[in-house]
Amino acid sequence: MNRFCLAVTFATALSCLSNSAAMAELQVGAAIVDVSPIEFPVLVNGGMTSKTAKQIKTPVSSRAIVVSDGSESIALVVVDSCMVPKVLLDDAKNRAAKRTKLKPDHIMISATHTHTAPSAFGALGTDADLTYIPLLRERIVESIVAAEANLQPARVGWGSAEAAEFTALRRWIRRPDRIDNDPFGNPTVRANMHAARNPDDVTGESGPEDPELSMIAFESHAGVPIAVLSNFSMHYFGDSPPISADYYGLYCNGMQNYITQKYPDAKNVVATMSHGCSGDIWRRDYAAAEPSQYSTIQSYTDALLNIATETLDAIEYDDADTIEMAESRFRLNYRVPDQQRLQWAQQIVETLEGELPKTTTEVYAREQVLLHDLQSTEVVVQAMRIGDIAIATTPNETYALSGLKLKQQSPFEKTMVIELANGADGYIPPAEQHPLGGYNTWAARSAGLEVQAEPKIVATAMRLIEKVSGKPRRPLGQPNGPACQATLDAKPFAYWRLDDMEAPIARDSSANHRDAIYEPGVVFFLEGPASAALTAIDEPNRCAHFAGGRLRSGIGGTPHGYSVSMWFWNGMPADAREISGWLFSRDHAHSTTQFGEHLGVVGSGENAGRLVFKQGTSDESLVGSTVIPRWTWNHLVLVREGSNVRVYLNGSETAEVQSESAAPPHPGLEQIFVGGRSDNDSNWEGRLDEVAFFDRVLTDDEMKRIASH
Structure with missing residues (x-):
């Protein structure tokens, strides 16, 4: 190859690299299109039965952001609607693709879930409003087309803040003696929305919250905001009368007003609020002693915006080299x-x-x-x-x-x-x-x-x-605080941290690979004891909530004794039943025998709220002296050494329960049950965490370090 050819080839390569670099430049455009109905009355869904609206309280919109690097383009659209069906959205995507450079499978369209928008989807007692649907579809398309037309060079940034006081679990677990009926006349309702209006009816929340308020923000190379996509897990506030964009619309308008006041050149900035995972979430915290101070939709939105604008101001922007x-x-x-x-x-x-x-x-x-x-x-x-x-x-x-x-x-x-x-x-x-x-x-x-x-x-x-x-997912698991490390250092037979996110496997955190099995009736990833000794200070410890199910495992024989360490949180009122719940049981499945051993908390009677240890089928039992309040975290260690039984509570050096004359543990009992008794009587109703089983007797020093918090 001669020098001329080499030069041409080199120049061509440089040109390709230059073009590639140019093509990789991030561009962003955004637009808002009003999707409010123009014909009334209009159907409104979000309730059990059908209703209509005759006026607009606040407009409902389609807010679109198009992001491109020259070779790939994606559209992010959020529509003020309760729900929008796939068939309508697929139609809108195909129509938008014909009028833009976007591909249908590179368009995301989501609904805010306002319960005061025109009905685009038939659900429960409300049909879709067939007059409104064509208008909604066309306006969604218009927002995408307009956003693409506004593309300009941009940079992107990420913001995240905790907004726990604005979101809470609305689905609570009912007591087993207060199960409700479903619409088909069957007593199946162990958990339901807003069941905690009467705290005596429930044992606790049915899952975790996600308090993160996150946002993706775009600005021009001159530092002028172009668009902000927020995301928050809160079902809806509730507004009246319809038509209304609920707090989502107020939040977006408030964010835009804040930005335009701070950046006068950002006249066309678009702020949008997408719906985070909120199927079991609402704004009222039933666990709080007092109702939220944000009793109106405006006060709620304004307070949330205070967090959001501070988060926005702290965002650092950069170029994005990849869009996929x-x-x-x-x-x-x-x-x-x-x-x-x-x-x-x-x-x-x-x-x-x-x-x-x-x-x-x-x-x-x-x-x-x-x-x-x-x-x-x-x-x-x-x-x-x-x-x-x-x-x-x-x-x-x-x-x-x-x-x-x-x-x-x-x-x-x-x-x-x-x-x-x-x-x-x-x-x-x-x-x-x-x-x-x-x-x-x-x-x-x-x-x-x-x-x-x-x-x-x-x-x-x-x-x-x-x-x-192009990367694998991160493994699940919490970091080990000093108390967890002390548990591991004591060489447990098995250690179930109960930080799992699904059934049926409870992962063993020891090196022994002795996973246990969750039975139906256990829910996951709730907040456990708030102790930096258990996990990282900035990360909540996680636990499981037991609602009739148990954790079960085989342990083999332990003829010389054993120890059990665990955290527990009782969800049952003291007067609900004779035994609030059994925490630990070692016996043959489906029965209680003369050799079995069971540890729990007393329910009604003069010993209500105290630990109880029972061996065999006799009526005799050992009862502790400390009353354990409902809905509080406590730690116990059960030590079984020959005929000696000791139970320590919350790190005390004095045994809460003690006996020197119990029958020795039977070596043939090779199953243990956590969160219930072997015969499924009075199973635990509440949270459990950090369960460790040792096939030996722990020393006093080991117990002290494990119980530190």
């Missing part, structure tokens, strides 16, 4: 009625004679007929990255736990999870929540997908995040 997006579509089955329920439903629907249902029973009867006709549906899951920021989506009302699963495992520390995106496929409780029942599980188009829908959708989103990142 991946999508998966697959079918899921509905939980269709059996023949008996279908016949019951059809008889009720026939009496409606084409009219909309007016009672809860009529609503759910009609839903059974509709699910029977549908049988299955296609769902859409997406993941995308903008530089070192990831976004994952679900087409559902997803529990906070589902979002935490993705955030905890994502290869990106900066990960946002947007729900009700690309479809309106209803609630997907984690699989272990289904046996607890409640509104979120009652089969309907708004909650009708198969029991395994949540793990399948979360697994798909996680796989897509891995795909766009």
Whole structure:
């Protein structure tokens, strides 16, 4: 090859590199289009039965952000709507693709879940408003087209803040003696929304919260804000009358006003609020002694904006060298009625004679007929990255736990999870929540997908995040605080930290690989004891809540004695039953024998709230002296040494329960049960954490270090 050819080749290579660099420049455009109805009355969904609106209190909008690097472009759209069905969104994506350079599978459209927007989706007692749908579809398309037309060179930044006082668990677990009926007349409701209005009815929350307020912000190279995409897990505030964008609209307008006052050149800035995983979340904290001070939608929004604007001001911006997006579509089955329920439903629907249902029973009867006709549906899951920021989506009302699963495992520390995106496929409780029942599980188009829908959708989103990142997911697990390390240093037979995120495996954190099994009736990843000795100071310790299920494991024979260490939190009122709950049991399954040993907390009577140890089937038992308050964390160590039984509470050097004349432990009892008795009588109702079993007697020094907090 001559020098001229070499020069041409080199120049061509430089040109390609230069073009590649130019193509990789981040560009962002944003736009807002009003999607308010123009014909009234208009149907409004979000309630059990149908209602209409005749006026607009606050406009509802489609807010679009288009991000491009010259070779790849993605659109992020948030619409003020309760839910928008996949068929409508697919149509809008295809129409937008014809008018832009975007591909349909590179467009994400989500709903804010305001319950005061025009009905775009038929759910429960409300049908979709067929007059409104064409307008909504066209206005969504217009927002995407306008956002692309506004593309300009930009930089991206990430912000994150804790906003715990603005979100809380609304789904609580009911006491086993206060189970409620479902719409089909069956006593299945162990957990339900707002069940904690009467604290005596419940034992605790059914899952964790996600208090993170996150945001992705874009600014021009001149430092002028272009767009801000926020994300928060709070179901909705509630506004009246419709039509209203709820707090989402107020938040977006407030953010835009703040930005334009600070940056006069940012006249066209677009702020949007996407819906985080909020299926079991609302604004009222039933665990708090006093109601929230933010009693109005405006005071709530203003206070949340104070956190948001401080977070925005602290964001540092950078160039994004990579834009990627991946999508998966697959079918899921509905939980269709059996023949008996279908016949019951059809008889009720026939009496409606084409009219909309007016009672809860009529609503759910009609839903059974509709699910029977549908049988299955296609769902859409997406993941995308903008530089070192990831976004994952679900087409559902997803529990906070589902979002935490993705955030905890994502290869990106900066990960946002947007729900009700690309479809309106209803609630997907984690699989272990289904046996607890409640509104979120009652089969309907708004909650009708198969029991395994949540793990399948979360697994798909996680796989897509891995795909766009090119990296594997992060392993689950909490860091070890000094008390945890002391437990490990004592060489436990098995150590279950109970920080798992799903059933059925309780991971053994010792080196012995002795995983245990969760039975149905256990929920996961709630906040455990607030002790820096257990985990990192800036990371909450996690535990499991037991609601009728147990943890069970084989331990082999321990003829010379054993020890058990655990944290416990009792959810049962003292007068609920004779034994509030059994914490630990060693006996043959399905029975209590003369050789069994059981440790629990007394319920009603003069010894209410005290530890109790019982051996065999006699009526005699050992009772402690300290009354343990409900809903408080406590630590115990049970030591069994020959005929000697000792139980220590909260690090005390004096035994709370002690006997020198108990029968020796029977070596043939090779199973233990945590969170319940061997015969399933009075199983634990509350939280447990950091359970360690030792096939020997712990020393006083070991117990002291393990109990430190």
